[in-house]
Amino acid sequence: MNVPVENYLVxxxxxxxxxxxxxxxxxxxxxxxxxxELMLNAVNLTFVALSRQLVSMTGQMIVxxxxxxxAAEVAVGLAIFxxxxxxxxxxxxxxxxxxxx
Amino acid sequence: xxxxxxxxxxxVALLILLQLTVLLLWVERxxxxxxxxxxxxxxxxxxxxxxxxxxxxxxxxxADPLKLFHKEDIIPKDADxxxxxxxxxxxxxxxxVTFAVVPFGDVLVLGERVINLQAADVNVGLLFVLxxxxxxxxxxxxxGWASNSRYAxxxxxxxxxxxxxxEIGMGLALVAVVLTYGSLDLQEIARxxxxxxxxxxxxxxxxxxxxxLVLFFIAGIAESKRPxxxxxxxxxxxxxxxxxxxxxxxxxxxxxxxxxxxxxxxxLVTTLFFGGWQVPYLYRDGxxxxxxxxxxxxxxxxxxxxxxxxxxxxxxxxxxxxLVRWTYPRMRYDQLMNLGWKRLLPIGLANVVVTAVLVLAxxxxxxx
Amino acid sequence: MIAFYFIAILTLASALMVVxxxxxxxxxxxxxxxxxxxxxxxxxxxxxxIAMLQVIVYAGAIVILFLFVIMLLNVETEVRTARVSRLGxxxxxLALLLALELGVFALVREPSSGTPxxxxxxxxxxxxxxxLFSDGMLSFELTSLLLLVAVVGAVVMARRKVES
Numbered sequence: 001m002n003v004p005v006e007n008y009l010v011x012x013x014x015x016x017x018x019x020x021x022x023x024x025x026x027x028x029x030x031x032x033x034x035x036x037e038l039m040l041n042a043v044n045l046t047f048v049a050l051s052r053q054l055v056s057m058t059g060q061m062i063v064x065x066x067x068x069x070x071a072a073e074v075a076v077g078l079a080i081f082x083x084x085x086x087x088x089x090x091x092x093x094x095x096x097x098x099x100x101x
Numbered sequence: 102x103x104x105x106x107x108x109x110x111x112x113v114a115l116l117i118l119l120q121l122t123v124l125l126l127w128v129e130r131x132x133x134x135x136x137x138x139x140x141x142x143x144x145x146x147x148x149x150x151x152x153x154x155x156x157x158x159x160x161x162x163x164a165d166p167l168k169l170f171h172k173e174d175i176i177p178k179d180a181d182x183x184x185x186x187x188x189x190x191x192x193x194x195x196x197x198v199t200f201a202v203v204p205f206g207d208v209l210v211l212g213e214r215v216i217n218l219q220a221a222d223v224n225v226g227l228l229f230v231l232x233x234x235x236x237x238x239x240x241x242x243x244x245g246w247a248s249n250s251r252y253a254x255x256x257x258x259x260x261x262x263x264x265x266x267x268e269i270g271m272g273l274a275l276v277a278v279v280l281t282y283g284s285l286d287l288q289e290i291a292r293x294x295x296x297x298x299x300x301x302x303x304x305x306x307x308x309x310x311x312x313x314l315v316l317f318f319i320a321g322i323a324e325s326k327r328p329x330x331x332x333x334x335x336x337x338x339x340x341x342x343x344x345x346x347x348x349x350x351x352x353x354x355x356x357x358x359x360x361x362x363x364x365x366x367x368x369l370v371t372t373l374f375f376g377g378w379q380v381p382y383l384y385r386d387g388x389x390x391x392x393x394x395x396x397x398x399x400x401x402x403x404x405x406x407x408x409x410x411x412x413x414x415x416x417x418x419x420x421x422x423x424l425v426r427w428t429y430p431r432m433r434y435d436q437l438m439n440l441g442w443k444r445l446l447p448i449g450l451a452n453v454v455v456t457a458v459l460v461l462a463x464x465x466x467x468x469x
Numbered sequence: 470m471i472a473f474y475f476i477a478i479l480t481l482a483s484a485l486m487v488v489x490x491x492x493x494x495x496x497x498x499x500x501x502x503x504x505x506x507x508x509x510x511x512x513x514x515x516x517x518x519i520a521m522l523q524v525i526v527y528a529g530a531i532v533i534l535f536l537f538v539i540m541l542l543n544v545e546t547e548v549r550t551a552r553v554s555r556l557g558x559x560x561x562x563l564a565l566l567l568a569l570e571l572g573v574f575a576l577v578r579e580p581s582s583g584t585p586x587x588x589x590x591x592x593x594x595x596x597x598x599x600x601l602f603s604d605g606m607l608s609f610e611l612t613s614l615l616l617l618v619a620v621v622g623a624v625v626m627a628r629r630k631v632e633s
Contacts (some may be wrong), residue, residue: 002584003473008510011477013571015484018566019628022488028547030539032494037531038484041507041563044523048516049598055585057600060592064564064601067526068612069525072619074531077539079626091544108519184494224593228521235529239501242536244493258540265533 008049016042027093029081038072084097106216111201118200122360123417127162129423136427160298172349177249177303177459180346184247185466189347189354191365192240195233196361202226203368204288206378206408207385210400215321218378218408224289227275230369233270233394234324238264239327240358241343247347256342259434260326260333262335267442270320272397273449274313277306277456278373281309292378293384295384301391312452314374316445321369322422323441330437331430378411473513480506492548495538497532504528516592 015038022035044063053057088096134141206218215442224227238261245257282290294306307314333341344355344395371377382388383406387397398406432440483506486499505528511520590596601609 001482003470003513004580005584007473007477007576008514009575010572011480013575013628014481014568015507016571017568018481018484018488020567021561021564024564025557027490028534028544030544031488031496034487034496034535037500037527038503040504041527044519045507045510047510048519050515051583052516052587052591055587056562057596058604059514060597061514061605063519064522064597065524065605065608065612068616071519071526071531072616073606074534075623076509076575076626078534079623080508081607081627082538082542085542095614187498223517225517225521228518228525232521232524232529235525236505238529238533239536242540243494243498246540253541258537261533261537265530268529276584311529354599 005049005053005058006017009046010044015045027095029091029096032093033077033081037070037074040066078094106214107220110216110218114203114205115197116202117205118197120360121364121415123162123166123359125360125419125423126356127166128420129426132420132423133427136424144230156191163438166353172346172350172352173351175345175346181247184405185241185346186351188240188244188247189351189358190240191243192360194353194359196358197237199230199233199365200368202287202293203365203372204227204377205411206404207292209404217288218404222288223286225285227279227285227290230287230365231272231275231311234271234362234365235265235268237358237362240355244347244355245343245416248343250346251298253343253345254344256333260329260343263326263330263434263437264324264331265442267320267323267445268436270445270449271317271324272442273446273453274317274320275373275448277313277452278306278317278457279312280453280460281306287372287377291372291379294376296377297382297391305378307375310374310452310456312448314370316452318366318370320441320445321362321366322425323437325359325366327359327363327422328426331431332434332437333357335448362426363419363422364415367415367422370418371414375414377414378407380406380410383407418427476506476509476513480510493544493546494536497535497539499534501528501532506531515593516609518592518594518597 019035019038019042022038023032026032026035044066047059047063047066051057051063084096085091090096131141131283150213166320176182201220202223204217204219209216209218239255241260241264244256245253245260248254248257268302278290279285282293284290294303294305297310298304302308326333344352347355381405382390383398385400385403387395387403389395480503483499483502487496490496490499496531498556504523508520508523508528511523
């Protein structure tokens with residue numbers, strides 16, 4: 001018995017919303033980065049579900065690229081964070097606010 | 102009925118692995134004794150000395166695991182109890198699952214039913230193996246962290262950095278093999294090695310990709326943190342590395358993960374480079390020898406011969422890894438990382454490029 | 470169907486653990502779990518190669534990177550404050566609105582006419598490679614350039630500055 005594609009879309013929407021809540025609510029920079037990964041994965045799930053529904057490999061190809069870009073982004077993001085940490089010694093995003101008004 | 106067959110196949114894969122693990126413990130002890138010109142463990146006895154002779158195998162096969170399971174389970178103070186409990190499971194579970202995609206025979210013909218002797222027929226089997234091996238790193242990382250101890254943490258960080266580095270070497274060696282055989286499915290690769298080069302030599306991977314064999318073997322030994330790459334659990338420096346603070350069944354699970362990886366590396370080397378279950382010149386209906394001779398053999402005997410060949414080759418490569426362990430001195434950590442990143446990676450890349458060029462240029466370089 | 474609901478509930482529970490737990494190591498473990506369960510969803514959606522790549526790249530490398538950073542910086546468990554800040558409440562409300570909107574969009578469309586028949590080898594390596602190297606050739610080359618830039622960038626950022 002096959003699962004209708006709406007189920008996967010709703011699941012992806014919920015994961016995206018949970019990731020969004022994580023980015024907006026948590027103050028730990030690493031947890032914010034992890035929530036961004038959650039959002040990216042929710043988008044991947046949407047792409048794969050729709051790629052199956054529309055019988056086109058383009059969706060899976062896009063997921064391939066999203067995965068690669070996410071890996072690069074995490075590497076650079078964590079490198080930037082390590083550089084900031086060596087100066088500020090804090091992981092709280094509220095305290096890294098030198099460029100704010 | 103299909104479900105029953107899958108269940109039995111999965112059970113067979115699991116049991117082969119479990120038996121091998123315990124047997125390898127004994128082979129390691131007696132084998133190291135043989136290499137070091139001593140007798141080895143021979144003190145355990147059945148029924149308190151009632152028998153006039155001593156079976157060394159009793160010691161490690163029965164006494165050792167029983168002793169480990171009956172020890173008290175100690176969790177260090179201020180350590181995270183949940184993570185401490187979780188780490189051995191994460192270390193062992195992905196490795197058990199890996200064996201599901203390894204084919205241990207060609208087909209078993211029961212009446213009209215032709216059963217493929219592979220527990221899970223995934224068409225990206227090789228990537229599945231790589232994925233599960235990369236999940237095994239979490240056991241090391243969490244185990245080292247959750248012990249709340251300096252030695253354990255250092256061993257955990259070193260171990261996981263080493264495992265991640267050598268995964269790349271493994272992957273590149275496997276890419277060259279995939280280019281040659283044109284498939285990621287282990288059963289198809291094993292079947293493709295039944296063809297004959299120039300009518301005489303079976304098309305085993307060792308003849309097509311000898312460099313990939315060496316690279317994969319070294320990377321596999323480094324991945325399972327066995328000597329000479331065992332600095333993360335160096336017995337003379339870090340006590341026991343990342344599993345210092347573990348006792349009882351949890352420690353036995355970490356040790357089991359060591360031997361399971363030996364079995365997995367041996368199984369992969371067998372399947373990819375030495376024909377897997379292939380006996381040279383033996384096909385499903387009998388022996389087709391190069392001179393044109395043909396011996397008919399019943400299919401059940403063919404299956405038994407092929408499964409026996411797989412197990413024999415598996416043992417040979419497990420024994421080879423044990424030999425390597427007791428022959429070479431331990432590598433220092435920077436030498437280890439040097440080997441992984443500066444030697445295995447460029448050589449692996451060059452191998453892939455040369456293989457790709459040869460596959461495009463020569464018509465007969467790919468096997469199927 | 471039961472398999473789908475089981476996987477879905479586990480995925481949501483792991484995602485909640487990422488966002489809600491105070492100890493960042495548990496968040497990272499929740500992330501591994503979520504990524505692995507999403508890979509299982511991919512297998513259920515006939516995207517086998519993408520599922521294995523998800524396990525190897527995401528669950529097997531990216532989250533290990535996160536764990537390394539957490540352990541090396543010795544990030545501590547956060548202390549739960551008594552009241553949620555106003556910004557936090559606003560964030561939660563916005564996320565709930567987002568969930569509602571996306572859910573409505575997903576359900577309001579015409580019900581899908583069943584699951585279409587897939588050609589043989591859908592989701593396999595051969596088909597994905599054909600698409601990747603024909604339609605996505607430019608993106609492929611640009612992505613490799615991007616990865617090179619990321620590697621160089623990460624090495625430069627994480628290098629220790631020499632005291633002048």
